[in-house]
Amino acid sequence: xxxxxxxxxxxxxxxxxxxxxxxxxxxxxxxxxxxxxxxxxxxxxxxxxxxxxxxxxxxxxxxxxxxxxxxxxxxxxxxxxxxxxxxxxxxxxxxxxxxxxxxxxxxxxxxxxxxxxxxxxxxxxxxxxxxxxxxxxxxxxxxxxxxxxxxxxxxxxxxxxxxxxxxxxxxxxxxxx
Amino acid sequence: xxxxxxxxxxxxxxxxxxxxxxxxxxxxxxxxxxxxxxxxxxxxxxxxxxxxxxxxxxxxxxxxxxxxxxxxxxxxxxxxxxxxxxxxxxxxxxxxxxxxxxxxxxxxxxxxxxxxxxxxxxxxxxxxxxxxxxxxxxxxxxxxxxxxxxxxxxxxxxxxxxxxxxxxxxxxxxxxxxxxxxxxxxxxxxxxxxxxxxxxxxxxxxxxxxxxxxxxxxxxxxxxxxxxxxxxxxxxxxxxxxxxxxxxxxxxxxxxxxxxxxxxxxxxxxxxxxxxxxxxxxxxxxxxxxxxxxxx
Numbered sequence: 001x002x003x004x005x006x007x008x009x010x011x012x013x014x015x016x017x018x019x020x021x022x023x024x025x026x027x028x029x030x031x032x033x034x035x036x037x038x039x040x041x042x043x044x045x046x047x048x049x050x051x052x053x054x055x056x057x058x059x060x061x062x063x064x065x066x067x068x069x070x071x072x073x074x075x076x077x078x079x080x081x082x083x084x085x086x087x088x089x090x091x092x093x094x095x096x097x098x099x100x101x102x103x104x105x106x107x108x109x110x111x112x113x114x115x116x117x118x119x120x121x122x123x124x125x126x127x128x129x130x131x132x133x134x135x136x137x138x139x140x141x142x143x144x145x146x147x148x149x150x151x152x153x154x155x156x157x158x159x160x161x162x163x164x165x166x167x168x169x170x171x172x173x174x175x176x177x
Numbered sequence: 178x179x180x181x182x183x184x185x186x187x188x189x190x191x192x193x194x195x196x197x198x199x200x201x202x203x204x205x206x207x208x209x210x211x212x213x214x215x216x217x218x219x220x221x222x223x224x225x226x227x228x229x230x231x232x233x234x235x236x237x238x239x240x241x242x243x244x245x246x247x248x249x250x251x252x253x254x255x256x257x258x259x260x261x262x263x264x265x266x267x268x269x270x271x272x273x274x275x276x277x278x279x280x281x282x283x284x285x286x287x288x289x290x291x292x293x294x295x296x297x298x299x300x301x302x303x304x305x306x307x308x309x310x311x312x313x314x315x316x317x318x319x320x321x322x323x324x325x326x327x328x329x330x331x332x333x334x335x336x337x338x339x340x341x342x343x344x345x346x347x348x349x350x351x352x353x354x355x356x357x358x359x360x361x362x363x364x365x366x367x368x369x370x371x372x373x374x375x376x377x378x379x380x381x382x383x384x385x386x387x388x389x390x391x392x393x394x395x396x397x398x399x400x401x402x403x404x405x406x407x408x409x410x411x412x413x414x415x416x417x418x419x420x421x422x423x424x425x426x427x428x429x430x431x432x433x434x435x436x437x438x439x440x441x442x443x444x445x446x447x448x449x450x451x452x453x454x455x456x457x458x459x460x461x462x463x464x465x466x467x468x469x470x471x472x473x
Binding site: 019022026031032033034035036037058059060061062064 | 231287290291292293294372375376378379382452454455456
């Protein structure tokens with residue numbers, strides 16, 4: 001079982017990245033839960049979601065001590081970094097955040113998601129860069145499952161699809177370096 | 178609209194979150210009196226007042242003890258997964274039709290927002306729903322049918338209310354339902370409904386890893402309250418009960434009635450949209466055991 005907390009500013013694609021992840025797990029026949037927490041606003045404000053992917057039925061859908069934190073900005077990195085399980089992983093968007101968590105019992109992965117996404121074509125796909133990095137680090141779901149979800153989501157929008165795929169692949173490459 | 182549509186024999190439902198459901202209470206009482214089956218969904222807000230949109234369970238009293246005026250009850254179902262939210266909607270309609278009472282689905286904001294895999298039940302042909310010989314579905318040469326919530330003569334109203342009560346007694350006898358998780362040998366019995374019950378299951382597993390014999394009763398029907406499940410535990414290995422709620426103590430009253438003084442009942446609750454972490458509940462459970470042992 002892996003517990004993932006995705007956090008950031010509203011509009012950064014935190015919730016959609018979480019949904020892609022959960023749906024990919026679902027397509028692989030795993031048990032998944034996706035629990036969003038956000039304010040009433042479309043952009044701005046804070047957004048986070050908890051995703052659990054498991055081989056067995058999931059009891060509590062909460063991620064109070066996540067195995068992995070995907071932090072899209074500085075405030076969410078600092079807010080949630082102390083909660084990560086000892087031995088866990090933090091992936092932080094280094095384009096807009098520092099990466100000092102004040103603890104050395106977790107692996108901190110600095111991914112310049114904003115810059116990488118811009119190179120890939122659109123800064124809005126920074127969430128996919130982070131997701132790529134996450135999959136490369138953990139193998140929680142297969143890359144192919146994420147691509148299937150993207151194909152389904154962006155059917156009829158080839159440009160958006162290409163951009164998100166490129167961002168995802170750049171995220172995978174960024175941590176494999 | 179639900180009163181009218183359901184009165185015409187159509188399966189009708191409405192949904193809202195706390196303040197909206199408060200506004201519906203007058204209508205719900207009328208529907209209960211006129212014996213019209215329908216479904217009301219309440220995804221509870223953190224209240225009182227307008228309240229927040231985060232998970233809470235402060236409407237337990239309203240849902241199970243009336244809410245509107247008069248001697249009536251709703252059948253109240255409490256889903257704890259997305260799958261149950263789906264299945265219980267069917268079930269609520271079936272139960273409402275069977276007993277000619279309104280049914281409510283009472284859930285918290287976590288059920289309202291969560292996404293999980295759901296296996297949809299097979300589509301049903303509407304023709305398979307039993308005919309409703311009371312429905313005001315048009316004259317068409319049939320006898321005249323009246324659905325009425327105004328029965329003003331005392332000699333007519335009392336038998337009507339008694340008849341309603343007979344239905345509630347029948348519902349109590351047939352429909353109480355709870356899920357008992359590892360309760361057979363449990364010394365500390367947690368109890369919670371909705372998503373909190375899922376957290377309590379994780380707590381039970383953690384406590385058992387620490388060597389504490391814990392279990393959890395999850396009421397599936399809040400009305401009728403599954404008092405039989407509690408009575409069984411109270412007569413068995415249980416040393417103490419702990420009701421965990423997103424309120425300041427509502428269901429715990431029904432738990433106390435069900436346990437009937439045989440074992441101590443304790444309470445742990447959070448409000449305002451805050452959800453207790455597993456560690457908090459574990460601590461509350463251990464504290465309940467300590468208190469029960471000190472009280473002996």
